[in-house]
Amino acid sequence: xxxxxxxxxxxxxxxxxxxxxxxxxxxxxxxxxxxxxxxxxxxxxxxxxxxxxxxxxxxxxxxxxxxxxxxxxxxxxxxxxxxxxxxxxxxxxxxxxxxxxxxxxxxxxxxxxxxxxxxxxxxxxxxxxxxxxxxxxxxxxxxxxxxxxxxxxxxxxxxxxxxxxxxxxxxxxxxxxxxxxxxxxxxxxxxxxxxxxxxxxxxxxxxxxxxxxxxxxxxxxxxxxxxxxxxxxxxxxxxxxxxxxxxxxxxxxxxxxxxxxxxxxxxxxxxxxxxxxxxxxxxxxxxxxxxxxxxxxxxxxxxxxxxxxxxxxxxxxxxxxxxxxxxxxxxxxxxxxxxxxxxxxxxxxxxxxxxxxxxxxxxxxxxxxxxxxxxxxxxxxxxxxxxxxxxxxxxxxxxxxxxxxxxxxxxxxxxxxxxxxx
Amino acid sequence: xxxxxxxxxxxxxxxxxxxxxxxxxxxxxxxxxxxxxxxxxxxxxxxxxxxxxxxxxxxxxxxxxxxxxxxxxxxxxxxxxxxxxxxxxxxxxxxxxxxxxxxxxxxxxxxxxxxxxxxxxxxxxxxxxxxxxxxxxxxxxxxxxxxxxxxxxxxxxxxxxxxxxxxxxxxxxxxxxxxxxxxxxxxxxxxxxxxxxxxxxxxxxxxxxxxxxxxxxxxxxxxxxxxxxxxxxxxxxxxxxxxxxxxxxxxxxxxxxxxxxxxxxxxxxxxxxxxxxxxxxxxxxxxxxxxxxxxxxxxxxxxxxxxxxxx
Amino acid sequence: xxxxxxxxxxxxxxxxxxxxxxxxxxxxxxxxxxxxxxxxxxxxxxxxxxxxxxxxxxxxxxxxxxxxxxxxxxxxxxxxxxxxxxxxxxxxxxxxxxxxxxxxxxxxxxxxxxxxxxxxxxxxxxxxxxxxxxxxxxxxxxxxxxxxxxxxxxxxxxxxxxxxxxxxxxxxxxxxxxxxxxxxx
Numbered sequence: 001x002x003x004x005x006x007x008x009x010x011x012x013x014x015x016x017x018x019x020x021x022x023x024x025x026x027x028x029x030x031x032x033x034x035x036x037x038x039x040x041x042x043x044x045x046x047x048x049x050x051x052x053x054x055x056x057x058x059x060x061x062x063x064x065x066x067x068x069x070x071x072x073x074x075x076x077x078x079x080x081x082x083x084x085x086x087x088x089x090x091x092x093x094x095x096x097x098x099x100x101x102x103x104x105x106x107x108x109x110x111x112x113x114x115x116x117x118x119x120x121x122x123x124x125x126x127x128x129x130x131x132x133x134x135x136x137x138x139x140x141x142x143x144x145x146x147x148x149x150x151x152x153x154x155x156x157x158x159x160x161x162x163x164x165x166x167x168x169x170x171x172x173x174x175x176x177x178x179x180x181x182x183x184x185x186x187x188x189x190x191x192x193x194x195x196x197x198x199x200x201x202x203x204x205x206x207x208x209x210x211x212x213x214x215x216x217x218x219x220x221x222x223x224x225x226x227x228x229x230x231x232x233x234x235x236x237x238x239x240x241x242x243x244x245x246x247x248x249x250x251x252x253x254x255x256x257x258x259x260x261x262x263x264x265x266x267x268x269x270x271x272x273x274x275x276x277x278x279x280x281x282x283x284x285x286x287x288x289x290x291x292x293x294x295x296x297x298x299x300x301x302x303x304x305x306x307x308x309x310x311x312x313x314x315x316x317x318x319x320x321x322x323x324x325x326x327x328x329x330x331x332x333x334x335x336x337x338x339x340x341x342x343x344x345x346x347x348x349x350x351x352x353x354x355x356x357x358x359x360x361x362x363x364x365x366x367x368x369x370x371x372x373x374x375x376x377x378x379x380x381x382x383x384x385x386x387x388x389x390x391x392x393x394x395x396x397x398x399x400x401x402x403x404x405x406x407x408x409x410x411x412x413x414x415x416x417x418x419x420x421x422x
Numbered sequence: 423x424x425x426x427x428x429x430x431x432x433x434x435x436x437x438x439x440x441x442x443x444x445x446x447x448x449x450x451x452x453x454x455x456x457x458x459x460x461x462x463x464x465x466x467x468x469x470x471x472x473x474x475x476x477x478x479x480x481x482x483x484x485x486x487x488x489x490x491x492x493x494x495x496x497x498x499x500x501x502x503x504x505x506x507x508x509x510x511x512x513x514x515x516x517x518x519x520x521x522x523x524x525x526x527x528x529x530x531x532x533x534x535x536x537x538x539x540x541x542x543x544x545x546x547x548x549x550x551x552x553x554x555x556x557x558x559x560x561x562x563x564x565x566x567x568x569x570x571x572x573x574x575x576x577x578x579x580x581x582x583x584x585x586x587x588x589x590x591x592x593x594x595x596x597x598x599x600x601x602x603x604x605x606x607x608x609x610x611x612x613x614x615x616x617x618x619x620x621x622x623x624x625x626x627x628x629x630x631x632x633x634x635x636x637x638x639x640x641x642x643x644x645x646x647x648x649x650x651x652x653x654x655x656x657x658x659x660x661x662x663x664x665x666x667x668x669x670x671x672x673x674x675x676x677x678x679x680x681x682x683x684x685x686x687x688x689x690x691x692x693x694x695x696x697x698x699x700x701x702x703x704x705x706x707x708x709x710x711x712x713x714x715x716x717x718x719x720x721x722x723x724x725x726x727x728x729x730x731x732x733x
Numbered sequence: 734x735x736x737x738x739x740x741x742x743x744x745x746x747x748x749x750x751x752x753x754x755x756x757x758x759x760x761x762x763x764x765x766x767x768x769x770x771x772x773x774x775x776x777x778x779x780x781x782x783x784x785x786x787x788x789x790x791x792x793x794x795x796x797x798x799x800x801x802x803x804x805x806x807x808x809x810x811x812x813x814x815x816x817x818x819x820x821x822x823x824x825x826x827x828x829x830x831x832x833x834x835x836x837x838x839x840x841x842x843x844x845x846x847x848x849x850x851x852x853x854x855x856x857x858x859x860x861x862x863x864x865x866x867x868x869x870x871x872x873x874x875x876x877x878x879x880x881x882x883x884x885x886x887x888x889x890x891x892x893x894x895x896x897x898x899x900x901x902x903x904x905x906x907x908x909x910x911x912x913x914x915x916x917x918x
Binding site for chain 2: 808
């Protein structure tokens with residue numbers, strides 16, 4: 001790998017200068033050889049490579065929907081240098097061997113780092129613990145989640161939290177009470193839902209689980225992370241728990257920051273997602289919570305699906321939407337361009353903090369000599385209409401298609417390697 | 423009009439036009455030759471992803487009396503279990519040159535999705551817990567006839583009370599939308615567990631006091647309560663339900679003589695409606711059934727009877 | 734007597750129409766040798782009031798009540814798919830007034846003959862008349878089917894580009910026959 005000289009980039013703190021990259025590490029540009037490749041970053045912002053705590057890569061099992069290769073290419077185009085690959089593949093990532101296999105696929109095919117997430121329960125069945133210790137010890141798994149399903153049994157949740165504590169691992173919960181929001185639940189319980197006649201997914205089905213979980217986490221002294229927080233009540237619970245000193249973190253998705261329940265009024269299954277798109281008061285609450293740090297991180301919940309799995313009636317179609325490529329654009333639009341958040345805070349929410357939650361020591365680091373060379377070059381002013389068909393992902397369930405958004409990512413560098421350049 | 427997916431899509435003038443033509447079609451039912459050549463050469467496919475003998479038969483008769491070729495496809499459970507997407511199922515039939523799909527589906531919104539995929543017209547024959555527009559039209563047809571016999575024949579200012587499992591009812595949504603368009607006043611009566619979310623925003627009155635609602639009602643529509651709702655914990659027992667929300671013999675006797683009784687069927691006698699009420703002279707239940715064919719003929723005419731918006 | 738009437742030319746006024754209807758009523762009686770067994774069916778929109786006028790004229794002349802109804806033929810038309818959905822008129826046929834009776838179809842204007850062809854179809858579904866006759870106020874000529882009127886108020890040869898409008902007081906406020914030239918026809 002040849003040296004790389006990035007010229008004229010502005011850092012999040014406002015300073016401008018050249019950056020040198022050699023063997024995956026930032027170096028003083030003066031130390032580069034004369035044959036270094038040059039990357040002109042005049043007028044661009046250099047941010048640390050983004051880290052996604054919540055990605056579905058579908059491999060192994062549903063390679064027709066997404067693969068590690070296509071999913072990480074989408075990640076690179078979105079400015080990401082690391083993604084946590086959720087465990088709900090086929091087979092489920094519930095052993096050290098299956099976790100190691102996912103990491104291997106990442107090393108072989110990835111355009112960014114692929115970090116396997118381990119299942120909490122065997123086969124995501126919510127009954128017995130998966131081999132949490134072996135996954136942590138032998139495959140370096142630091143995040144455990146049954147995502148897609150809620151760890152509903154309070155006793156299983158307690159045991160998992162207690163068991164994970166010595167590993168300093170975090171349990172990432174998909175908070176959805178399966179009785180309050182059953183398998184058919186597909187639309188935020190609201191006025192629109194009442195008119196559409198779709199099975200309701202009430203906000204309390206999320207907040208009630210998070211409330212229970214933060215008390216268990218406190219009781220067990222373990223680390224707990226709330227996935228895709230979507231409701232105002234959940235935010236209140238998190239705020240309360242953090243004040244009490246509970247070791248709790250939380251993420252919000254780009255789509256829950258931008259989109260509202262109205263999107264499903266035409267029964268377009270592209271907008272079917274779990275948890276569902278919420279109404280304005282909830283969207284406002286998660287925006288505010290992300291700004292003030294009650295919600296620690298943005299995570300995409302990138303959920304690619306094959307078209308045939310979306311071409312069903314709304315309550316039958318698979319839930320989920322992709323998000324890696326437009327995640328930064330959405331956060332810029334909703335949080336930065338609106339004045340809710342500054343660039344250094346965005347870097348925390350999308351890079352430093354998610355890396356910290358996932359205990360990824362070489363990601364989310366500042367752009368400085370001696371640090372790993374993970375960065376994304378951002379044009380803060382470019383805008384474009386999103387073309388869903390132009391995605392690097394295999395999937396086309398892109399909720400932003402046809403929308404005008406920022407078009408920020410000019411280039412991505414992961415461990416010194418250019419993984420994307422416009 | 424290309425599709426009939428929701429009564430919300432109908433203006434007052436369009437709804438009235440459908441009812442007016444339905445009056446003409448109703449007369450055809452009593453003729454020696456119950457057949458009009460109007461839709462000769464048109465193909466109507468009744469796609470029932472969910473059983474409903476009553477609605478399917480009504481649509482089939484309506485199509486046949488209009489001289490269309492009607493084909494019944496029992497698509498129950500077909501697509502998902504065979505791994506075929508609903509889109510593929512619809513596109514396959516559409517490619518055969520169908521002019522109109524009549525779709526009954528257990529999923530809310532399925533006919534609207536289908537309308538986006540096919541070139542044919544789509545009629546929603548009941549989708550999940552969403553809508554059942556032709557039921558609401560035949561209810562309006564029945565009510566208008568009743569109002570013509572007992573009053574001025576207008577909907578404006580009339581008070582319609584709808585009682586029962588409103589949460590799971592497609593009939594109530596279509597009826598509220600249509601009756602509001604026609605300027606009638608609607609009162610909804612149901613236990614709080616069986617009310618749709620934010621139903622008070624629908625421009626209706628909502629109450630648990632059935633007796634008060636009945637006092638000045640011009641018509642009362644009883645909706646079926648499925649017994650499985652009890653096990654779902656929506657209300658304690660059929661006995662308690664009948665006492666609070668059933669059209670019992672006692673309530674029947676307190677009704678004004680001009681109050682019409684409607685029920686979209688099938689009836690649970692003894693639960694939401696007593697036999698006395700079901701068989702009372704004020705009961706319009708069988709009129710509703712006979713109106714069903716006329717209204718569906720009219721809808722078919724409005725969708726397929728012209729050269730515009732069709733294939 | 735020709736008057737211009739908002740871009741259209743009035744070729745017949747109320748009194749001319751009245752005289753024609755009286756004459757035609759007598760022709761109908763004469764052809765039937767009385768009013769016995771007659772049924773008048775007007776084709777909406779303007780055939781219907783004409784049928785009622787004939788019924789009154791015949792009734793006054795013969796001292797009997799002639800059954801009169803309205804027969805909408807929209808659903809029987811062969812040109813439905815050539816234009817947007819047409820409004821449907823009323824059909825009101827008195828009980829026992831078709832089988833074995835002489836049905837006189839009444840319409841305002843006879844042109845291509847397609848409306849009358851549709852009406853003959855419609856009558857078949859109502860019963861089996863002994864005979865069907867046709868009375869029209871205006872015959873324009875341009876026949877596309879082998880159909881002839883038995884009783885005609887006025888032959889009015891016009892070009893296809895012209896439009897003939899019959900106005901009747903029951904529908905339009907006053908009686909008159911107008912010819913409009915231009916694209917609308």
